[in-house]
Amino acid sequence: GIQVEQSPPDLILQEGANSTLRCNFSDSVNNLQWFHQNPWGQLINLFYIPSGTKQNGRLSATTVATERYSLLYISSSQTTDSGVYFCAVGGYNFNKFYFGSGTKLNVKP
Amino acid sequence: DSGVTQTPKHLITATGQRVTLRCSPRSGDLSVYWYQQSLDQGLQFLIQYYNGEERAKGNILERFSAQQFPDLHSELNLSSLELGDSALYFCASSERPSGSGFTDTQYFGPGTRLTVL
Numbered sequence: 001g002i003q004v005e006q007s008p009p010d011l012i013l014q015e016g017a018n019s020t021l022r023c024n025f026s027d028s029v030n031n032l033q034w035f036h037q038n039p040w041g042q043l044i045n046l047f048y049i050p051s052g053t054k055q056n057g058r059l060s061a062t063t064v065a066t067e068r069y070s071l072l073y074i075s076s077s078q079t080t081d082s083g084v085y086f087c088a089v090g091g092y093n094f095n096k097f098y099f100g101s102g103t104k105l106n107v108k109p
Numbered sequence: 110d111s112g113v114t115q116t117p118k119h120l121i122t123a124t125g126q127r128v129t130l131r132c133s134p135r136s137g138d139l140s141v142y143w144y145q146q147s148l149d150q151g152l153q154f155l156i157q158y159y160n161g162e163e164r165a166k167g168n169i170l171e172r173f174s175a176q177q178f179p180d181l182h183s184e185l186n187l188s189s190l191e192l193g194d195s196a197l198y199f200c201a202s203s204e205r206p207s208g209s210g211f212t213d214t215q216y217f218g219p220g221t222r223l224t225v226l
Binding site: 031033035041042043044045048086088096097098099101102 | 111142151152153154165167197199201213214215216217219220222
């Protein structure tokens with residue numbers, strides 16, 4: 001299967017700070033999504049981004065498929081950004097969807 | 110609100126029992142996916158259906174089975190439950206699969222928290 005590694009595993013920020021989360025994957029992918037799991041357990045789709053760059057408000061993401069990594073940028077962080085951020089990928093040759101172990105973000109007021 | 114609904118929200122049962130989890134996809138979505146999230150194994154893909162047909166199978170135990178009905182809702186059946194089956198079970202849906210079946214945005218339901226005592 002595809003190995004998905006996320007870094008850092010834990011991140012503590014002061015409100016207003018910026019951060020970059022990284023996702024490395026071990027094979028070519030035709031699907032990459034970033035999710036936010038809030039403290040209540042809900043998984044919220046942030047980006048569908050198998051390649052290129054997208055922006056949505058304070059969040060943006062870039063996937064460099066040829067180098068097998070994706071970055072999620074959070075700017076001007078807010079306490080509501082706290083939770084776990086997951087990267088998940090689907091590959092051309094694998095009929096499954098693989099999740100990384102997540103980055104746990106804690107934004108302090 | 111993703112538009113995907115799951116029932117029940119919480120389920121507490123005993124070892125050896127059988128339970129059924131239900132999922133209704135977003136309006137217009139033909140694909141349904143099931144995932145298990147446990148503390149020790151993280152988020153794992155279980156199985157995918159598209160328009161009533163099984164499309165892909167992941168780390169699903171033989172004690173577990175699923176189906177998608179003509180109205181596109183899906184059920185995940187868990188039998189001979191063990192303590193280790195305690196987890197959060199998510200359903201997701203997408204408009205359609207293509208290629209390997211995972212080239213579409215997936216939207217997740219709120220999950221069913223299963224506790225096996």
